Amino acid sequence: MNDAILTTHNLTIGYKTSRKTVRCVASDISVSLQAGELVCLLGPNGAGKSTLLRSLAGMQPPISGEVRLLGENIYKLAPQELAKRLSLVLTEKVDVGMLSAYTLVSLGRYPYTDWWGNLTPEDEAIVTWAIKSVGAVHLAQRQVSELSDGERQKIMIARALAQSPIVMLLDEPTAFLDLPRRVEIMQLLRQLARETNQAILLSTHDLDLALRLADKVWLLTANGILHVGAPEDLVLSGAFADTFESEGVEFDVASGEFHLHTSHKEEINVIGEGIATIWTIRALERVGFLVNRSAKSFTVEDTTQTQISVEVISNSAQVFWRITNNKTVYTHHSLYTLIKFLDCLYQGQGFG
């Protein structure tokens, strides 16, 4: 199977800082983007994600190596030919004056229109399709300057789609968006990759969403090495944990989440099932308790004298927590008071 659309060969990217000195950001990159795939480019701040995207988009000549789009050297393609095959969406807010969203999207047809930018009925149909594809029909007549960040981002994606490219590159398309909008944009891009058979590469700091939605991850380390694989491959190989290792934060391979290092206090048994128990465990871990999760298989009476047990009692009417310590039972009606109580209990018993 070879649906490679964009390929790189021994690509070294970076900056010529003076006539003689070169600042190399990443080297020896040989990768490919396949049709119909959503690829997320991840990496810590300053690793070189934007530099790589610009180099792949033909905007920043590589220090060495090459980028090929359907087999042709991207730096030898005429700008109009390149624009018919590749579109780039940047995060920076561009000042588009008084343009309507529709007009901005129609600018995506520029590689195909005549000198005056006249749209043919076919161009109009593509613009309408692009706006519809991103779910922005209701925004079409609005001024771009009056749109929210999430709305504008959809219009910028529609503009890139209107270019009818075979590869779309996006630099942090979810920056500045709230969580529901981030999920929406990422899902939209994955769906577009499937439906249009385009290759879509986006850079993001949304590790969790990338782990859940990307077909493939390109993980760029701080020292310029690019790891490539299914998100789960990179978790299992340890590349994820190594790349984002930093003081005070660790990647938990079991949950796929980042955790703060907290010095553990005491072990605590948690008994219960369901959502309320999950959030009880999170609250206890947040303040540093080591939660004994297997406790759900035994009862309060079974637990040792020295260990405190928290039983989560949840029904349709209420949630409350029963704490057993040395056969004495206490009841709490919020996690906030429960945690305050446990803190006092541990300090009083000299555990703290």
Ligand SMILES: Nc1ncnc2c1ncn2[C@@H]1O[C@H](COP(=O)(O)OP(=O)(O)OP(=O)(O)O)[C@@H](O)[C@H]1O
């Ligand atoms: N014009 C430039 N000249 C020289 N060095 C640059 C230039 N632009 C960026 N750099 C450097 O290149 C490296 C990569 O920067 P880049 O913006 O590509 O990283 P990034 O992974 O996109 O970062 P972030 O996640 O913070 O957006 C950084 O060390 C940066 O300081």
